[in-house]
Amino acid sequence: MSEIQNKTTPTNLKTGLTTDQVKQKIQDGQTNVQIKNVSRSIPRIIGDNVFTLFNFLNLFIAVLIFWTGSYKNLLFLGPVLANILIGSFQEIRAKITVDKINLVHKQMYDVIRDGKQIQTSIELLVKDDLVLLRRGDIIPADGIIRTTNGFQVNESSITGESNSIIKQIDQEVFSGSFAIAGNATIQLTKVGHDSFVSKISSAVGKEKRETSVLMKMINRIIKVLTYTIIPLGLILFIRTFVKNGDIAQSIISTSASVIGMIPEGLVLLTSIALATAAYNLTRKKIIVRSLSAIETLARVDTLCLDKTGTITTGNLKVTKLKTFNNYSEVELKQIATKIIEVTDETNATAAAIKKLNSETSSIISTESIPFSSETKFSGFETTPTQRYIMGAPEFIIKNMDSNLRSEIEQYTSDGLRVIAVLYENNDVQDLLGLIMIADEVRKSAASTFNYLVNQGINLKIISGDNPVTVSNVAKQAKIKGSDKYIDMSSVTDEDYHDLVKDYQVFGRVKPDQKADLISAMQDNGLTVGMTGDGVNDVLAMRKSDCSIAIAGESEAAEASADFVLLNKNFDSMIFMLNEGRRVINNVERVASLYLIKTIYSVVLTLIFIAIGTGYPFQPAQLTPINALTVGIPSFLLALEPNYTPPAGRFMRNVLEIALPAALCNIILITLINTVGRHIGLYSLTTSTLSVFTIGIIGYCALLAISTPLTNRKKTMIGLSMILFLVTFTFENRIFNLQSITDLAYTFLFISLSLIAWPLFVFMRETLGRRVFSRIKL
Numbered sequence: 001m002s003e004i005q006n007k008t009t010p011t012n013l014k015t016g017l018t019t020d021q022v023k024q025k026i027q028d029g030q031t032n033v034q035i036k037n038v039s040r041s042i043p044r045i046i047g048d049n050v051f052t053l054f055n056f057l058n059l060f061i062a063v064l065i066f067w068t069g070s071y072k073n074l075l076f077l078g079p080v081l082a083n084i085l086i087g088s089f090q091e092i093r094a095k096i097t098v099d100k101i102n103l104v105h106k107q108m109y110d111v112i113r114d115g116k117q118i119q120t121s122i123e124l125l126v127k128d129d130l131v132l133l134r135r136g137d138i139i140p141a142d143g144i145i146r147t148t149n150g151f152q153v154n155e156s157s158i159t160g161e162s163n164s165i166i167k168q169i170d171q172e173v174f175s176g177s178f179a180i181a182g183n184a185t186i187q188l189t190k191v192g193h194d195s196f197v198s199k200i201s202s203a204v205g206k207e208k209r210e211t212s213v214l215m216k217m218i219n220r221i222i223k224v225l226t227y228t229i230i231p232l233g234l235i236l237f238i239r240t241f242v243k244n245g246d247i248a249q250s251i252i253s254t255s256a257s258v259i260g261m262i263p264e265g266l267v268l269l270t271s272i273a274l275a276t277a278a279y280n281l282t283r284k285k286i287i288v289r290s291l292s293a294i295e296t297l298a299r300v301d302t303l304c305l306d307k308t309g310t311i312t313t314g315n316l317k318v319t320k321l322k323t324f325n326n327y328s329e330v331e332l333k334q335i336a337t338k339i340i341e342v343t344d345e346t347n348a349t350a351a352a353i354k355k356l357n358s359e360t361s362s363i364i365s366t367e368s369i370p371f372s373s374e375t376k377f378s379g380f381e382t383t384p385t386q387r388y389i390m391g392a393p394e395f396i397i398k399n400m401d402s403n404l405r406s407e408i409e410q411y412t413s414d415g416l417r418v419i420a421v422l423y424e425n426n427d428v429q430d431l432l433g434l435i436m437i438a439d440e441v442r443k444s445a446a447s448t449f450n451y452l453v454n455q456g457i458n459l460k461i462i463s464g465d466n467p468v469t470v471s472n473v474a475k476q477a478k479i480k481g482s483d484k485y486i487d488m489s490s491v492t493d494e495d496y497h498d499l500v501k502d503y504q505v506f507g508r509v510k511p512d513q514k515a516d517l518i519s520a521m522q523d524n525g526l527t528v529g530m531t532g533d534g535v536n537d538v539l540a541m542r543k544s545d546c547s548i549a550i551a552g553e554s555e556a557a558e559a560s561a562d563f564v565l566l567n568k569n570f571d572s573m574i575f576m577l578n579e580g581r582r583v584i585n586n587v588e589r590v591a592s593l594y595l596i597k598t599i600y601s602v603v604l605t606l607i608f609i610a611i612g613t614g615y616p617f618q619p620a621q622l623t624p625i626n627a628l629t630v631g632i633p634s635f636l637l638a639l640e641p642n643y644t645p646p647a648g649r650f651m652r653n654v655l656e657i658a659l660p661a662a663l664c665n666i667i668l669i670t671l672i673n674t675v676g677r678h679i680g681l682y683s684l685t686t687s688t689l690s691v692f693t694i695g696i697i698g699y700c701a702l703l704a705i706s707t708p709l710t711n712r713k714k715t716m717i718g719l720s721m722i723l724f725l726v727t728f729t730f731e732n733r734i735f736n737l738q739s740i741t742d743l744a745y746t747f748l749f750i751s752l753s754l755i756a757w758p759l760f761v762f763m764r765e766t767l768g769r770r771v772f773s774r775i776k777l
Contacts, residue, residue, distance in 0.1 A: 260601030293757030298580025467507025
């Protein structure tokens with residue numbers, strides 16, 4: 001016996017802990033506090049938005065500008081502060097909404113206290129509580145088995161092995177594992193931070209990817225910029241200072257260059273887009289356990305479905321009874337009901353049999369045989385050599401004759417689930433009868449699956465039921481390829497890579513086979529999603545790239561899922577898929593706006609370092625332009641509906657807009673400053689023309705990414721352009737700009753406006769046809 005067992009005083013199995021004992025344990029801190037939160041805390045959200053590398057860089061620049069006394073150039077901090085406030089507000093709003101729905105959906109456990117069975121949430125359990133566990137429940141904390149009825153657990157999250165383990169009285173169970181058969185009473189020995197899972201920093205569900213593909217790409221860009229911005233800024237400052245000897249002017253000039261290189265708001269925009277998607281999903285009663293999973297779901301190209309609760313409603317009904325060997329229907333019902341009573345099953349099949357409203361058999365049970373997804377049957381023993389069992393005919397009937405096989409096949413071809421009830425005495429079997437159970441297909445299933453297929457998602461059905469039954473149900477749901485099915489119980493080859501290519505329907509699949517099938521699909525280069533509602537789906541859900549659980553059947557399945565459909569409506573998949581695609585497509589689309597200024601700022605910095613003159617404009621001059629052409633439009637466009645399948649070409653999609661626009665700015669700004677010096681234009685004039693160019697090219701890019709132009713987009717761009725003209729007409733003194741109404745230079749502004757669009761289109765078409773069409777990014 002282990003050290004834990006030796007030190008644990010057994011709690012009275014009839015009374016459990018008293019109220020006073022529970023209060024004392026709470027005071028002593030012996031509660032099952034949970035260390036893993038679904039969402040980040042509010043301080044962390046604010047911290048993540050405030051304490052970033054680029055914010056520190058902006059603050060450093062602001063301090064230097066403040067030292068120079070050029071306070072107008074501190075206006076660039078306005079958008080920075082706005083980004084922090086907006087980002088924090090959006091994420092906190094999403095967090096509060098997500099936490100509320102998770103609070104309503106708290107995991108509850110049956111415990112014995114004061115001689116009564118009550119329900120309490122997982123974090124209100126205390127040490128020495130007596131917890132009643134059933135098939136599908138998660139072990140809430142470490143404990144010792146006090147009573148058992150064929151209790152089996154899966155400890156794959158701890159040991160890595162998926163085999164079921166039969167637990168006997170006085171044996172230990174650990175948090176992080178889950179019940180797969182039978183039921184038991186456990187006494188908690190280590191709770192909260194002292195539990196096994198807490199100590200190894202693990203969790204019930206598998207470790208999902210914490211960083212989305214989008215964030216990985218953006219972080220890669222930021223990493224490159226981190227090694228670029230500071231060295232280039234220092235070189236430009238030194239070069240400018242050596243040229244003009246004015247440290248203040250050199251700081252202002254260099255600041256504009258460095259600020260331009262920072263794609264401020266891009267990371268924030270992605271975070272807000274994901275948080276907003278989580279907020280929208282939560283309003284539809286869908287729990288989101290991982291923000292990155294929203295994006296992953298949108299990239300899924302193969303969706304694996306469990307039959308019951310996904311294709312069908314899960315409302316099972318016994319439609320026919322067939323008896324054999326002179327047994328009556330009454331006897332068949334009594335034995336079936338007795339098995340359900342003895343094993344204490346609460347699943348949909350058990351509920352359907354209970355609806356037969358039959359009296360249970362008076363036969364005395366000596367030991368129960370709980371249902372297991374591995375064996376496909378349950379039952380009870382009357383003597384060591386005699387037992388009654390109920391389960392899948394193919395698994396429990398030995399030497400099935402051809403007539404019975406044909407009869408069963410006929411039932412399954414009609415879409416019925418067939419359950420056999422047997423009496424066994426040593427190796428001799430006596431078939432009492434067959435129970436035929438029907439499950440109705442969801443009314444909207446066909447339209448939902450048709451939509452998913454049209455969106456480029458391949459559907460696979462993986463079920464523990466007879467493959468003929470599953471195939472028939474899939475046909476009713478009008479799933480293409482439903483006639484391509486296979487019985488996994490007859491498969492001996494463990495290499496499933498070709499199998500998953502050839503078949504759409506997989507029947508008689510064991511839990512570990514489900515996981516292996518998904519692994520084979522992933523090896524074939526597919527991004528796989530898995531839906532399920534039962535404990536037999538848990539391993540597959542953990543293995544998948546993205547998992548969706550139908551609430552109400554198994555706590556273990558729900559804890560393993562990235563999404564939990566509280567409304568139990570699989571049609572929500574369409575909304576979930578579209579939310580993910582909206583995030584990916586919109587972020588990819590607007591990211592180009594942020595990278596335009598990054599590209600041209602880096603290149604212009606190199607050009608003006610070589611030329612030896614100062615950077616052509618100041619931070620204050622860029623502030624309104626960046627806000628009007630990048631900041632405000634990008635946040636509005638990020639919320640637009642955009643449900644097309646992601647192309648998976650983030651950098652190429654971004655650069656197809658960003659690079660042509662940046663090159664236009666580089667060409668025109670270099671030309672303006674070169675010609676301006678030769679014809680004696682004032683620096684205020686050349687800097688204003690340069691900034692005006694950036695704005696006009698910015699609108700060209702904005703128009704390109706806004707296609708198709710809806711009335712909402714037209715209104716947004718139109719108002720932005722009006723404010724842009726106002727900035728260069730009436731507010732020019734605030735931002736150190738020359739008015740475009742100065743007739744001596746008006747023709748230059750008009751000329752730039754006329755040149756911008758044709759030049760942008762030419763650059764975009766040239767690069768698109770000759771460069772991007774030949775490379776993969």
